[in-house]
Amino acid sequence: MAGKGxxxxxxxxxxxxxxxxxxxxxNEDLARPDGRSFHQCRPAFFRTGAxxxxxxxxxxxxxxxxxIVSVFGPRExxxxxxxxDIGRLNCNVSFTxxxxxxxxxxSDHKEYSSMLHKALEGAxxxxxxxxxxxxxxxxxxxxxxxxxxVVISCAxxxxxxxxxxxxxxxxxxxxxxxNKNLVIDPVLEEENGQDGSLMITCMPSRYEITQLTVTxxxxxxxxxxxxxxxxxxxxxxxxxxxxxxxxAVSDSQE
Amino acid sequence: xxxxNVSEDLSSEMxxxxxxxxxxxxxxxxxxxxxxxxxGRPLGKARETSIFLGAVASANGSALVKIGSTxxxxxxxxxxxxxxxxxxxxxxLAIDFHMPPICSPIVRPGRPAEASPVVSKQLSDTISxxxxxxxxxxxxxSGKAAWMAYLDIYCLDxxxxxxxxxxxxxxxxxxxxxxxxxxxxxxxxxxxVSEEDGQKxxxxxxxxxxxxxxxxxxxxxxxxILHKNYILADPTAEEESIMETHVTVVLDTSGxxxxxxxxxxxxxxxxxxxxxxxxxxxxRVKELKSFLDKxxxxxxxx
Numbered sequence: 001m002a003g004k005g006x007x008x009x010x011x012x013x014x015x016x017x018x019x020x021x022x023x024x025x026x027n028e029d030l031a032r033p034d035g036r037s038f039h040q041c042r043p044a045f046f047r048t049g050a051x052x053x054x055x056x057x058x059x060x061x062x063x064x065x066x067x068i069v070s071v072f073g074p075r076e077x078x079x080x081x082x083x084x085d086i087g088r089l090n091c092n093v094s095f096t097x098x099x100x101x102x103x104x105x106x107s108d109h110k111e112y113s114s115m116l117h118k119a120l121e122g123a124x125x126x127x128x129x130x131x132x133x134x135x136x137x138x139x140x141x142x143x144x145x146x147x148x149x150v151v152i153s154c155a156x157x158x159x160x161x162x163x164x165x166x167x168x169x170x171x172x173x174x175x176x177x178x179n180k181n182l183v184i185d186p187v188l189e190e191e192n193g194q195d196g197s198l199m200i201t202c203m204p205s206r207y208e209i210t211q212l213t214v215t216x217x218x219x220x221x222x223x224x225x226x227x228x229x230x231x232x233x234x235x236x237x238x239x240x241x242x243x244x245x246x247x248a249v250s251d252s253q254e
Numbered sequence: 255x256x257x258x259n260v261s262e263d264l265s266s267e268m269x270x271x272x273x274x275x276x277x278x279x280x281x282x283x284x285x286x287x288x289x290x291x292x293x294g295r296p297l298g299k300a301r302e303t304s305i306f307l308g309a310v311a312s313a314n315g316s317a318l319v320k321i322g323s324t325x326x327x328x329x330x331x332x333x334x335x336x337x338x339x340x341x342x343x344x345x346x347l348a349i350d351f352h353m354p355p356i357c358s359p360i361v362r363p364g365r366p367a368e369a370s371p372v373v374s375k376q377l378s379d380t381i382s383x384x385x386x387x388x389x390x391x392x393x394x395x396s397g398k399a400a401w402m403a404y405l406d407i408y409c410l411d412x413x414x415x416x417x418x419x420x421x422x423x424x425x426x427x428x429x430x431x432x433x434x435x436x437x438x439x440x441x442x443x444x445x446x447v448s449e450e451d452g453q454k455x456x457x458x459x460x461x462x463x464x465x466x467x468x469x470x471x472x473x474x475x476x477x478x479i480l481h482k483n484y485i486l487a488d489p490t491a492e493e494e495s496i497m498e499t500h501v502t503v504v505l506d507t508s509g510x511x512x513x514x515x516x517x518x519x520x521x522x523x524x525x526x527x528x529x530x531x532x533x534x535x536x537x538r539v540k541e542l543k544s545f546l547d548k549x550x551x552x553x554x555x556x
Contacts, residue, residue, distance in 0.1 A: 011333035011402045014436050014446045051411045052323035053358045053491070064311060068410060070356035092363040094354055097406045098313050098329035137355040137363065139408070141327065142310060 013102055033189050034063070041173070041185040041233055046154065046244040048161040056162025060154035063187065064144035069154045070137045071162040074129035087129035091117040091136045093151055099143040101188075106140065112148055115211070119152045119172065119201040122210035125165040134164055145187035149174045152201050152211075157241055161248070168203035169241050170210060171234040175199075175226045177216060184229055198223065200230035204238040207231075278496045286484050293490065298534050300476065300488035303542070305422070305549040307430040315431030317549075319423040322490065323413035325357075326423040328405060330431050334444045335402040337393065345392020345400040349378045351407045351420055358412040358491075373417050376515060377407070377424060380504050384473040384512045387428065391467055394436065399444050401433065414490040415477045417502055417515075422542060425472055429550055432466060471506040474542045475513075476535040478503070480521040487534050501528070503535040507543055 036042070042063030051057035054070035061067075077088060093113045095106020116138065124134070136158065138151045149172035156170035176186040176194040183190055191197070196216020202209045214223065274281045274292075285292055295301070301322030310316035313329035320326075337344060351374040353367040361367045381387065392401040405427065407420050436444045479486040480499040494500065499519025504512040511532070516523055 011335040012443075013331070013333050014434065014444045051325075051356060052413055053411055054356065057356070068356060072359045075359075092355060094363070096327075096329070096352075096354075096408055097350075097404070098310055098316075098331055101312055103331045103333065103404060135355070139354045139356050139410075141408075142312060 032183065032187075034187060038181060038183050039229060041236070042187075044153075044237060044240050046157055046241055048157055048244060048248045054158075054162070056158045056160070056164070058154045058157035058161055060150050060157070062146065062150045062185070064142055065147055065150050066141040067147070067150050067154045068139050068141060069151065069158040071134065071155075071158045071164065072137070073134040073162075074132035074164075075135070077131065077133040081133075083131065085130055086126040087124075087131075088133040089117060089121055089124060089126070089136065090133055091120065091138075091155075093138045093140070093148075095140045095143060099140050106143060109147075112151065115148060115213070116152055116155060119211040120155060120159070120170060122208075123156065123166050123168060123170045123203055124159065125167065128165045134159075134162075143188065145189075145191050146174050146185050148172070149185075149199060149201070153237060153241065157244065160245055168205045168208075169238055170201055171204055171237040171241065172199065172201040172211075173230045173233040173237060175229055177218065177222065177226070182222070182226055182229060184233055198226040198230065200227060200234065202231060202234050204231075204235045278492075282493070282496055286481070286486075291486065291493070297484060298487045300538055300541070301490075303422075303545055305426050305545055307426060307549050307553050314434065315427045315429075317423050317426035317430055319419050319426060321415060321419045321422070321488065323411050324415060324419045325409070325411040326407060326416070326419040327410055328407045328420075328423040328427040330427050331404045331406070332431075332433060333402045333404065334394070334399055334436075337397060337400040341389070342397035343393045343400075344389035345394075346389070346402045347378075347381065347387060347405060348402060349381065349405045349407070349424065350374055351377060351409070353409045353412065357409045361412075369416065373420055376417055376502075376513070377420060380421060380473050380475070380513050381424065384471055384504075384506050386425070386469050386472055386506075387467060388470070394444065395438060398442070399438070403431070412491060414492075414494050415488050418475045418477050418488065421473065421475050421504070422546075425469075425474070426546055426549060428467060429469055429472075429546065430553065471508055471510070472543070472546070473504050473506045473512045474535075474539045475502055475504040476531070476538040477501070478531045478534060480519070480523065480527055482521070485527065485530055485534070487538070499523075501531050503528075503531050505532070505535050505539050507539065509536060509539075 045061040047059045050059035050068055051070045054072055056071040059068045091113050093116055097104050099106045136155050138155055140147055152172040175198050176183045176190050177196040196218055199213040201211035304320045306318040309318040310329040314332045315330040318327050351370050353361050353370045355361045355363045394400055405424055434446055436446055439445050478501050479489045479497045481497045499521035502515040506512055
C-alpha cells in the first residue's frame with residue numbers, strides 16, 4: 001500500500017537482452033521487415049460512426065496503426081475569439097500513453113495538431129458555417145509508423161460523417177528515403193532509420209495537394225518520384241474511403 | 255390518402271423531439287410512469303455489454319468494453335521499478351482514467367475533464383479494497399526489482415455509467431495480462447528474455463515463464479439513478495444529466511460489498527432503496543462474471 005503513495009517511483013521498461021547493432025532493415029532479397037515490396041502499402045481499414053457522442057467520427061487501421069477521430073460542431077465559438085465571417089477549424093491530435101512501444105513517448109508530437117489543421121483547412125468549405133467552430137479531435141490508439149497520414153485520412157472521413165461540406169475527401173500517404181531507395185507507407189522501424197521522408201496530403205478527385213512535407217535531403221528527381229508514388233497511393237486510398245462512406249449510407253438505410 | 259399521413263407523421267415526430275429537448279424531465283417522467291425508458295429498456299435492466307480482450311497488440315494486457323454506446327479501452331504496460339523500503343516484496347498498480355476530447359462534446363483538449371480524477375480515485379480504491387491482486391505476485395527480486403503495472407484506461411465514447419464500464423475494462427485487462435519473462439543482467443538491470451536467448455541460458459530467468467496474475471475476488475459495479483420513487487439501472491448520459499441522484503454499488507463475486515458511492519443529489523437514499531440497488535447489482539454481477547468467463551475462454555481457444 002505504501003508504494004502507491006507519494007510520487008511515482010522511476011520505472012523503466014525491460015529491454016531485449018541482445019544488443020543487436022541496428023540490423024539491416026532489408027534482407028538480401030530487398031524485402032521489408034513485414035515482407036512488403038518497396039512500393040506496396042499496408043492494408044487499410046476504415047469505419048465511420050465509431051463514437052456515438054460525436055457529430056461525426058471514424059476509426060482507421062493501417063497495418064498496426066490505429067486511430068480514432070471525433071468531429072464536434074459546427075458549434076458556437078468561444079467568446080474570446082474574434083468575429084469571423086467564415087467558420088473556424090480547430091484540431092487536436094493526441095496519443096494514448098500505451099500507443100508507443102515505450103510507454104508515454106507519444107507526447108513528443110506536438111506539431112501534429114497544427115499539421116492536421118493545415119491539411120484539412122484547404123479541403124473544407126468554411127463559408128458554409130460562419131461564426132462557428134468545427135472541432136476535430138484525434139486519438140492515436142496504437143502507433144506503428146506513418147501515424148500522421150492515417151490521422152489525416154481518418155479525420156476527413158470523420159468530417160464527411162459529420163456532414164461538413166468539403167471539396168473532396170482528403171487522403172494522405174508518406175514515403176521514406178533510404179539512400180537511393182524509396183519506401184512507401186513506412187513502419188516504425190523504417191521511420192526510425194530513414195534518411196528523409198516526404199508526406200503528401202491531397203484531394204485525389206481534384207488532383208490538388210493541400211499539404212506537402214519534406215524532411216532530410218532530397219534531389220529534385222527523387223522528390224518528383226516520391227510525389228508520384230504518393231499521389232498514386234492516395235488515389236487508391238481515396239477509393240477505399242469512398243466505399244466506406246457508401247457502405248455506411250447503405251447500412252443506415254436498411 | 256398518402257399525403258396527409260406523411261405530413262402528420264412528420265409533424266408528430268418533430269413534436270416529440272421538441273418536447274424531449276424543451277421539457278426533458280417531463281419527457282422522462284412520462285416514460286417512467288409507464289415503467290419504461292426512452293430507449294425501450296425496463297427500469298432495472300442494463301444495456302447490452304460486450305468485452306473484447308487483446309485490443310492493443312503492443313500492451314501486456316488489454317481489453318475493450320462496450321456497455322451500450324459507452325466504450326472504454328484499457329491497456330496495461332509492465333515496467334520495472336525499485337520497491338519502497340516499507341514494502342520491499344511488493345509491486346505496484348498505477349491506475350489512470352483518461353477522457354480524451356474525442357469521447358464527449360463536453361471535454362476540451364488541454365485541461366483534464368472533471369470526471370477523470372474522480373473515476374481514477376474510485377477505481378484505485380475499488381481495486382485495492384477488493385484485494386483482487388496480491389501485490390507480492392508483482393515482486394521480482396526482493397528489495398531490488400518489482401513490477402509496476404500501468405493501467406491506462408481511455409474513454410472512447412462517453413454515454414453514461416463510465417465507472418461501471420471502466421471497472422469492467424480494468425478487470426478484463428488484468429485477467430488478460432501476461433507478465434513477460436525477464437532476467438537480471440550483470441549490471442543489475444532487468445532485461446527481457448526472448449525465447450531464443452532462453453536456450454543459451456546465459457542469465458537465469460527471474461521468473462520461469464510468462465504467467466498470469468491470480469485474481470482473487472473480482473469486483474463488479476452497477477450505477478443506478480434514484481428519482482422520486484423510481485430506480486433506474488445503468489443510466490445513459492442523457493439520463494445522468496437530467497436526474498441528479500446517482501448511487502454506485504460495487505460487489506465482488508462472493509457477494510461482499512466493496513464500495514458504495516453516492517455523490518449528493520436531492521433524493522434521500524433510504525435503506526430500502528440501497529437494498530434494491532444492491533439486489534440489482536447482485537444480479538448484474540452474475541451477468542458480468544459470465545461475460546468475462548466467456549471472453550477469457552474465447553482467448554484460450556485462440
